[in-house]
Amino acid sequence: VSLIVLLKRQPRPDFARLRGGKPFNVVLVTLDTTRADRLGCYGFSRIETPTLDALAARGVKFENCMAQTPLTLPSHSSIFTGTLPLFHGVRDNGGFILPEELTTMAEVFKAGGYSTAAFIGAYVLDSKWGLGQGFDTYFDRFDLSKFEKISLGSVQRPANEVLDEALKWLGENKDSPFFAWIHLYDPHTPYEPPPPFDEKYARSPYLGEIAFLDSQLARLDRFLEENGLKGNSFLVIAGDHGESLGEHKESTHGFFIYQEALHVPLIFVTPFPALQGLSASALVSLVDVMPTVLEIAGLPVPAEVQGESLVPFLFRPAEDPDRYAYSETYYPRFHYGWSELKSFQDKTRKLIIAPQKELYDLTTDADEMRDLASAEANVLARLDSAAADFIAKHSQNAHQLDFRKIDPETREKLAALGYIGAFTDSKKLEGKPLANPKEKIVVFNELSRAREMGMNGEVDEAIAVIRGIIDSDPEIGDAYFSIGNIYFKARRFKEAIPYFEQALERKPDDTFCVMNIANSYVNMGRPGDGESFVIDYLKKGFSDPQLYFLLGTLTFLQKKYDDALKYYDECLSYNSDMAAAHNAIAAIHIVRDDFPSAEKHIASALAINPKLGNLNYNRAELLEKQGRLEEAAEAYRTELENSPKHFKTSFNLSRLCRMLGRVEDEEKYIRLTMEINPDFPLSYFYLARLYLNRGREFEEAVRLTKRGIELRPDPKDLPLGYFLLADLYSRLGDSASSAEYARKGQELARAQ
Numbered sequence: 100v101s102l103i104v105l106l107k108r109q110p111r112p113d114f115a116r117l118r119g120g121k122p123f124n125v126v127l128v129t130l131d132t133t134r135a136d137r138l139g140c141y142g143f144s145r146i147e148t149p150t151l152d153a154l155a156a157r158g159v160k161f162e163n164c165m166a167q168t169p170l171t172l173p174s175h176s177s178i179f180t181g182t183l184p185l186f187h188g189v190r191d192n193g194g195f196i197l198p199e200e201l202t203t204m205a206e207v208f209k210a211g212g213y214s215t216a217a218f219i220g221a222y223v224l225d226s227k228w229g230l231g232q233g234f235d236t237y238f239d240r241f242d243l244s245k246f247e248k249i250s251l252g253s254v255q256r257p258a259n260e261v262l263d264e265a266l267k268w269l270g271e272n273k274d275s276p277f278f279a280w281i282h283l284y285d286p287h288t289p290y291e292p293p294p295p296f297d298e299k300y301a302r303s304p305y306l307g308e309i310a311f312l313d314s315q316l317a318r319l320d321r322f323l324e325e326n327g328l329k330g331n332s333f334l335v336i337a338g339d340h341g342e343s344l345g346e347h348k349e350s351t352h353g354f355f356i357y358q359e360a361l362h363v364p365l366i367f368v369t370p371f372p373a374l375q376g377l378s379a380s381a382l383v384s385l386v387d388v389m390p391t392v393l394e395i396a397g398l399p400v401p402a403e404v405q406g407e408s409l410v411p412f413l414f415r416p417a418e419d420p421d422r423y424a425y426s427e428t429y430y431p432r433f434h435y436g437w438s439e440l441k442s443f444q445d446k447t448r449k450l451i452i453a454p455q456k457e458l459y460d461l462t463t464d465a466d467e468m469r470d471l472a473s474a475e476a477n478v479l480a481r482l483d484s485a486a487a488d489f490i491a492k493h494s495q496n497a498h499q500l501d502f503r504k505i506d507p508e509t510r511e512k513l514a515a516l517g518y519i520g521a522f523t524d525s526k527k528l529e530g531k532p533l534a535n536p537k538e539k540i541v542v543f544n545e546l547s548r549a550r551e552m553g554m555n556g557e558v559d560e561a562i563a564v565i566r567g568i569i570d571s572d573p574e575i576g577d578a579y580f581s582i583g584n585i586y587f588k589a590r591r592f593k594e595a596i597p598y599f600e601q602a603l604e605r606k607p608d609d610t611f612c613v614m615n616i617a618n619s620y621v622n623m624g625r626p627g628d629g630e631s632f633v634i635d636y637l638k639k640g641f642s643d644p645q646l647y648f649l650l651g652t653l654t655f656l657q658k659k660y661d662d663a664l665k666y667y668d669e670c671l672s673y674n675s676d677m678a679a680a681h682n683a684i685a686a687i688h689i690v691r692d693d694f695p696s697a698e699k700h701i702a703s704a705l706a707i708n709p710k711l712g713n714l715n716y717n718r719a720e721l722l723e724k725q726g727r728l729e730e731a732a733e734a735y736r737t738e739l740e741n742s743p744k745h746f747k748t749s750f751n752l753s754r755l756c757r758m759l760g761r762v763e764d765e766e767k768y769i770r771l772t773m774e775i776n777p778d779f780p781l782s783y784f785y786l787a788r789l790y791l792n793r794g795r796e797f798e799e800a801v802r803l804t805k806r807g808i809e810l811r812p813d814p815k816d817l818p819l820g821y822f823l824l825a826d827l828y829s830r831l832g833d834s835a836s837s838a839e840y841a842r843k844g845q846e847l848a849r850a851q
Contacts, residue, residue: 114395114410117371122276124332125208125396126319127388129178130312131171131220132286132352133338135164135364137309146306148313150320151364154336158368159377159413165384165424165444169340169352169360171223172230174385175282178337179203179230181389181404183425185490188498189229190429197229198498202401204389205233208278211398216277218265220284221255234280238264240741257293258283258315266322273326281319285312286342288351305344330370333395337388338363346466348540350547353430355536356442356451357467361426367391367413379416382446383409384424405493421445425489431536434577435543436605438533443486448475450482454535458482542568546578553585561585576605583615592619610643617649626656644673651683660687678708682717689721697721710741716748728755746776753785765789783807784819791826801827818847 135141139148140155141162167177168184176182176189180201189195197203205215216236224230224239231237238261265281285292285308292300292307296314300307323329341360343349352360365383367374386406393400394408412418424444431437441452444461451457458479459467472479536543545568552561562582569578583598596619603612613636620629630653633646651666664687670680681704688697701718704711719734735752738745753768766789772782783803790800801824808820821844828837 115397117369118331118397121331122211122213123396124276124328125213125278125335125392126281126323126332127204127279127335127337127392128281128283128316128319129175130286130309130336130338130364131282131284132288132340132342133309133312133364134341134344134359135162135338135362136359137306138364140366141364145303146300147310150313150316151336151366154316154320154334154368155366157375158334158366159374159379159416161365161367161379161381161383161409161412163380163382163446164337164363164365165382165426166338166340166361166363167384167386167426169356169426169428170430171221171287171339172228174339175224175230177386177406178339178388179205181386181401181406183386183405183493184427184429185425185494186403186405186497190427191433192223195228197232199229199232200498201403203230203232204392205278205280207233207393207398207401208396209233209235211396212276214272214275214277215279216265216268216272217280218261218268218282220258220261220282221287224282236268238268255284255287258285258312262315262318266318269322270326273328283312283315285309305342332370333392334368335388335392336364336366336368337385338365339385348544350544353428354540354543356426356428356440358449358461358465361442367395367409369395369413374413377413377416379409379412379418381412381419382422382424382444383412419446423485423489425486425493431539431543432533435539435575436533437536437539440536441486441490443482443489445482448478448482450479450486452483452486453537454533455537456483539572542572542575546575546581550581550585553581553588556589558585558589558591574605576602576609579605580609580612583612587615587619590622592622595619607639608641610641610645613646614649617653621653621656626653629653630657644670644677647673648677648680648683651680655683655687660691663687676707678704678711678714681707682711682714685721686713686717689717689724692724694721694725712742712745713738715741716745716751719748719751723751723755728759731755732759744775746772746779746782749775750779750782750785753782762789778810780807780810780812780820781816783810784812784816784823787823787827791823791830794830797827797830801831814847815851818844818851820844821847 137143137146138151139146140152140160166174168174168190170192172192172195173184173189176187176197177184180187180197180203182201184190187197187201189197205217209215215234217231217234217238219225219237219239226237226239231239261281261283265279269277269279286305290304290308291297292304292311296307296311297304300310323332323334340352341362342352343355343357343359346359347355347357349355349360363385365385365388369375384406387409388406390400390404390406390408391410394410400408422445425442427439427441429439432439438454443450443452447460447462449459449461449467456472456479458471458475459469460471545564549561549564549568552564562585565578565582568575579598579602583595583602586592586595586598596616599612599616599619603609603616606612613633617629617633620626620632630650633650633653637646647666647670651663651670654662654666664684667680667684670677681700685697685700685704688694688700698721701714701721704714708714715734715738719731719738722731722734732752732755735748735755738748739752742748749768750772753765753772756762756765756768766786769782769786769789772779773786784807787800787803787807790796790803804820804823804827808817812820821840825837825841825844828834828840
């Protein structure tokens with residue numbers, strides 16, 4: 100059984116003739132977490148989506164499009180490669196990387212001479228996960244430090260910011276053929292629509308997010324109209340997955356694969372009158388988007404594509420042949436050790452492959468409430484056999500995840516997000532009876548609630564809930580990790596370690612747990628214990644280049660530079676393209692004033708990943724040591740562009756501005772440092788010194804200096820605070836205080 104029963108119609112519609120032999124622009128808009136049955140153009144009356152309704156009226160709307168998975172990264176991987184998760188191997192958010200060997204839609208457009216750009220609404224689609232392949236521009240800069248509540252799904256930007264960047268790029272590239280992808284994430288949790296949609300949809304903020312998204316799509320539509328691009332552009336609108344909204348007891352998505360999480364909008368808008376105002380009822384899939392887009396654009400379809408072009412349905416929307424759609428979720432398996440779920444459906448029946456199979460008649464039971472597995476055993480057997488053949492066929496030569504390609508910086512960010520599932524080797528679960536997720540939905544919801552409580556600072560309450568979950572099911576590794584992560588974020592590191600250790604017992608190959616245990620020791624001021632822990636872990640037979648990188652960092656913190664170099668070199672022996680390892684080696688050579696070696700490794704890191712955090716900071720320090728101050732200042736500015744919350748960068752830049760005689764810039768970057776990190780003492784001293792040198796605002800300078808001393812600076816910096824106070828009180832005419840602070844400063848200086 101193939102994904103599509105091929106239409107044998109001749110002649111096939113000729114888009115080359117419709118385009119007049121010219122290349123047309125293509126804009127693909129993906130709507131994250133958007134249910135088809137919550138849009139006006141799909142018959143929902145309790146929302147206003149005038150833009151999407153108008154686009155559907157100007158295009159071909161597919162009534163029955165299914166996502167291949169209810170998760171953002173795997174679903175977009177299917178959209179952009181035309182292959183199933185069975186084949187491309189991206190089966191979860193965070194940690195999975197789209198294989199470089201696959202050809203993406205963007206790569207085909209780029210090879211065809213198009214300018215290509217992507218504008219991303221969430222960190223879950225950051226270019227580090229592989230979807231940047233083929234894009235000239237990939238707008239994905241996410242600064243995790245500005246988010247008060249951190250989870251993998253919460254790091255996002257609103258549709259208006261995404262459209263701002265997209266319209267700017269489109270305006271600059273409108274005169275050449277372009278392929279642009281715009282990803283809008285707003286309907287994803289948390290549901291927080293801006294005014295006026297927050298009040299208008301106060302009882303259903305999810306609908307408010309969709310209505311807001313629709314208002315932003317209107318900006319795109321106006322841009323195409325005002326710039327004369329509608330006549331030579333194709334616009335494709337696709338949801339990536341739906342949202343359960345409490346149906347089947349699931350509040351969001353990812354856990355189940357019922358229709359509310361899979362049924363998504365799909366609309367193709369063209370300038371051709373014959374292809375407007377049409378609705379196609381055939382069962383189609385998101386995996387069909389890529390071959391369809393490439394055919395209407397007149398570009399070749401890569402051989403590995405598993406979807407089928409929907410072009411025949413654009414011209415014959417009434418056609419409704421026998422077709423099948425496959426979907427899956429591995430979220431329960433990767434995160435909880437419960438069974439994965441798969442579904443296989445035709446236009447009337449849907450099979451859910453689980454420890455206890457389910458069968459639904461979608462024509463009479465669209466809500467999937469009446470399981471017919473027993474009543475229609477023959478239908479179940481037919482679909483089950485067809486699904487087995489389908490899975491076997493489309494899994495041939497499937498790609499496997501290579502964890503070594505995931506850089507340390509990304510792993511640290513994922514660990515900070517409390518995300519571990521994708522790194523768990525689920526092979527050890529094979530052959531074991533796994534729990535049916537349907538029987539675990541209450542536990543899942545409780546754990547989700549506890550995590551939200553932890554993010555809100557309700558530490559003890561959250562932990563009490565999770566301990567209750569552990570009492571009922573002590574083998575849920577994520578439960579132990581969640582407690583450890585809540586303690587870690589509350590800076591209760593000693594309490595966090597035992598829970599990370601228990602999580603590691605249940606998932607021995609989980610390097611996130613190893614990282615968090617080691618980092619707990621670091622935060623306790625015990626990097627040596629962290630080093631010993633990682634060495635003991637490696638002795639158990641686990642091998643991962645990231646752990647050698649971690650050991651390099653732990654020994655660097657102890658100033659054991661020879662050991663650190665040995666570990667970083669070991670890391671590079673596994674993966675010579677690890678930019679972070681080259682950058683770390685450069686940092687050691689900078690400390691040792693070995694400038695040629697530092698330059699060599701910085702050049703290597705820049706060639707691999709020029710936006711790597713701390714890379715331009717280290718480059719600036721090297722240039723500063725070499726006396727190349729103007730170049731150093733520029734490197735610091737570049738680091739700030741890439742890492743806007745890097746307070747050491749802004750502080751060092753303020754120092755350089757003083758050395759270069761740029762007093763106004765000096766103050767600007769000192770104040771930026773205080774804004775980024777209000778607890779950094781030296782910034783208070785430096786701003787106070789600036790006031791002292793200007794000969795004014797002495798009282799404010801005294802306040803700043805005393806605040807800096809209260810923040811307990813490094814002992815070597817503390818004398819500066821007292822000497823500043825001595826000078827300031829002298830200017831204020833208080834000679835007694837001036838003498839006392841001078842005496843304290845001298846005592847501290849002599850003690851060093």
